[in-house]
Amino acid sequence: MTETDPVTAAPSGKGLDARLVVRRGSFRLDVELSAAPGDVVALLGPNGAGKTTALRALAGLTPLSEGGRLWLDGVRLDRTPPESRPVGVVFQDYLLFPHLSALDNIAFGPRCRGVPKAEARTQAAAWLERMGLAEFAGTRPRRLSGGQAQRVAVARALATRPRLLLLDEPLAALDARTRLDVRAQLRHHLADFEAVAVLVTHDPLDAMVLADRLVVVEDGRVVQEGGPSDIARGPRTDYIAQLVGLNLYRGEAEGHTVRLEAGPAITTTERLDGPVFVAFPPGAVTLHRDRPSGSSARNLWQCRVAGLETHGDQIRVDLTGELPLAADLTTVATAELGLRPGSSVWATVKAAQTHAYPA
Numbered sequence: 001m002t003e004t005d006p007v008t009a010a011p012s013g014k015g016l017d018a019r020l021v022v023r024r025g026s027f028r029l030d031v032e033l034s035a036a037p038g039d040v041v042a043l044l045g046p047n048g049a050g051k052t053t054a055l056r057a058l059a060g061l062t063p064l065s066e067g068g069r070l071w072l073d074g075v076r077l078d079r080t081p082p083e084s085r086p087v088g089v090v091f092q093d094y095l096l097f098p099h100l101s102a103l104d105n106i107a108f109g110p111r112c113r114g115v116p117k118a119e120a121r122t123q124a125a126a127w128l129e130r131m132g133l134a135e136f137a138g139t140r141p142r143r144l145s146g147g148q149a150q151r152v153a154v155a156r157a158l159a160t161r162p163r164l165l166l167l168d169e170p171l172a173a174l175d176a177r178t179r180l181d182v183r184a185q186l187r188h189h190l191a192d193f194e195a196v197a198v199l200v201t202h203d204p205l206d207a208m209v210l211a212d213r214l215v216v217v218e219d220g221r222v223v224q225e226g227g228p229s230d231i232a233r234g235p236r237t238d239y240i241a242q243l244v245g246l247n248l249y250r251g252e253a254e255g256h257t258v259r260l261e262a263g264p265a266i267t268t269t270e271r272l273d274g275p276v277f278v279a280f281p282p283g284a285v286t287l288h289r290d291r292p293s294g295s296s297a298r299n300l301w302q303c304r305v306a307g308l309e310t311h312g313d314q315i316r317v318d319l320t321g322e323l324p325l326a327a328d329l330t331t332v333a334t335a336e337l338g339l340r341p342g343s344s345v346w347a348t349v350k351a352a353q354t355h356a357y358p359a
């Protein structure tokens, strides 16, 4: 039984309305989550942030603690046992029944919900067809590839016509190529899905491609939420800035100058006053061996190379010094500058390439 307090009034309207309060040892999750039917929400966050705990609470596998609530389509769910919830779950490692064929794996859900066997199998065959897997109807899970198995798992969850679809790192176990295919197909199915979908992921690309809205969780709390492009343009924590590949600083603006809490000032194009964030991409940073004399860049800092790593077709240079920052350079530029850990360099960033916004 849950320890949840009775909630007096049912929220009006369809969709999900939840406050997920869960205690696990010294960890406390407290996350508000609401979504309309048709919404795809991604829960994004670092290891240990509480994403899986949130998903387990939605599925009913972990009880809510005091102060929590969970409503779906105007019905209170937190006292409903997991198997009776209109919830479909897709796990990262598929969890298909090994002794059942692909078709019977999908038919299992409708069967459990009282659909007669022949009808459940007809529905399952239609799902396999939709997934492009008709020829694998009689195949057992161990003979399916990772991508095929994950599609069967998605079909199995959707076949029960859930009002809430939960996806826990659904692409994490797939190799890069398969991931691309399954991501595209999943996007298509989620776009057609008429109820609420909640996706847990580490991968910002999965989140941005699959979800309409991102909810970023750190240490059991929501630290930022919004559309993918809003989050990418205006990250509000170091974790999110890293995720979307931006250098991020906090400071106090006075006109075009932002004095950082620790470190130097940054000149920006936006005119602002008061507490702000300033962000710029690593690609906006130019490095010089010697202090540049004729540079028009307003922002010039002396730095030391802390590390170098390959990042796509570029080299990501990790810099410490007056201002810790990441810079992206071509391999040729890195070689020409003779950069190695410990090298002393000057970094410039044009004001026009920074973006400042209220904190």
Ligand SMILES: Nc1ncnc2c1ncn2[C@@H]1O[C@H](COP(=O)(O)OP(=O)(O)OP(=O)(O)O)[C@@H](O)[C@H]1O
Residues within 6 Å of the ligand: 024, 025, 026, 027, 045, 046, 047, 048, 049, 050, 051, 052, 053, 054, 202
């Ligand atoms: N059974 C448990 N008992 C006590 N604490 C737990 C238990 N399971 C998880 N925790 C703690 O709860 C916190 C949240 O874990 P959770 O698995 O939800 O995070 P996550 O965001 O899903 O992380 P990851 O991305 O690594 O899967 C962590 O601090 C973890 O140590």
